[in-house]
Amino acid sequence: MRLSARTQYALRAAVELAAAPSGPVPADRISIAQRIPRRFLDNILLQLRRAGLINSQRGPDGGYWLARPAAEISLADIILVIEGVAQEHERFPGVSEPLEKVLGALREHQDNLLAEITLAHVAGGSLPDLSR
Amino acid sequence: MRLSARTQYALRAAVELAAAPSGPVPADRISIAQRIPRRFLDNILLQLRRAGLINSQRGPDGGYWLARPAAEISLADIILVIEGVAQEHERFPGVSEPLEKVLGALREHQDNLLAEITLAHVAGGSLPDLSR
DNA sequence: CCTGATTCCTACTAAATAAGTCGGGTTATC
């Protein structure tokens, strides 16, 4: 489970939005609360907005907010936007072929869990059962 | 579950050794069977030997073989040697803190599974239950 | 003791990715 700094920042920013009372949250607030370099954060928020996960408003009292309820945005949604879709790996020849099944199972378990957990879970601090 | 080409090659080479009848297997055989660039494979096998996972013998009829029974070498053993020990990630501040638990749970599940599956499982084509 | 097969070892390189930074443009409110 290796996530790039960019992806981790995106998740943290999104959780910050989920936790905020309704209304626009300026990037500065997120940057400070989550200790994310300001210009880098801009960049990331832009990507999230283009993907339709968040909305934005310019000018004084502008900022960002979630485009959907926090309970309807999963961690997988965000990761997918930032990391893009993973291209499939090459085949494993001969006796190593069963390795594909192992790696596939790991990926699948991971995807399932990340698709289940929403920003509401995280921001509310009440996570579903993680032990499966 | 992102594994570098180097790590995948290491796993595949190890499985190839596990599947071979006893006696040294020359790097050339592995290289061809698993379609791994020869010089790169040398490099990887060297690393596995230095870590004590495999043994080697030079000269005609030389080659490589597992240092322990295939049932006693897990995929995690090999991955650990190649990728090194993962340093811990930074803390997630404020409301994003629960994300740590999520990522930790994923990592743990993954580590457990990889520690359970051995080269014997893979080479024999009979994997334990992957659905947990 | 020579030849060929094989591993051993360090160093190098090219390409891709990651992690930001920069400079300015645009929009909205007062």
Place this chain on the structure above:
DNA sequence: GATAACCCGACTTATTTAGTAGGAATCAGG
């Protein structure tokens, strides 16, 4: 029109990845 905010593409720097190069050392058989 000043100020607060987002918008956007391009750029930079460091690290990692995926190998490659060039040979040295070792071993068996003839």
